[in-house]
Amino acid sequence: MPLISDGDRQFLTDHFSKELTDPVKIVYFTQHDTNMVVPGHECLYCKETRDLLDEVASLSDKIELEVHDFVADGEEAARYGVDKIPAAVLTGSGKGKVHFYGIPSGYEFAALVESLVAMSKGTTPLKDTTRAELAKANQDLHIQVFTTPT
Secondary structure, eight states, X not given: OOSSOHHHHHHHHHHHHXXXXXXXXXXXXXXXXXXXXXXXXXXXXXXHHHHHHHHXXXXXXXXXXXXXXXXTTHHHHHHTTOOSSSEEEEEOSSSOEEEEESOOOTXXXXXXXXXXXXXXXXXXXXXXXXXXXXXXXXXXXXXOXXXXXX
């Protein structure tokens, strides 16, 4: 059963066709899909996150989904700075990366969609004054945004 409604699927297909310029990749880290659960190693929402990302990637030929097992592909996870799952790392034509931990649903789904667009364009919708202040940084920045349901 699809997670994205037909109406939303059509909207997103149109949105991506208008807004995506360059290819963007979602690098997804999950656990091996099995019926056996090892206590302390279960991944809450890994399957649902994979299903959602599969649906999103199917909406545009400019979105590629690459899936990795967090344990088996530990070196790849470390290369992307992933230390927990489920994790989706967006990469595109710009030099940065965007990480999503947990399932990007609710408010986070809109952030996922707009992050895909920003990564595809290689830019962000930041104001010029914000860009100017960030340009003053003399080292790489690691910015984290946490959201919680209200």
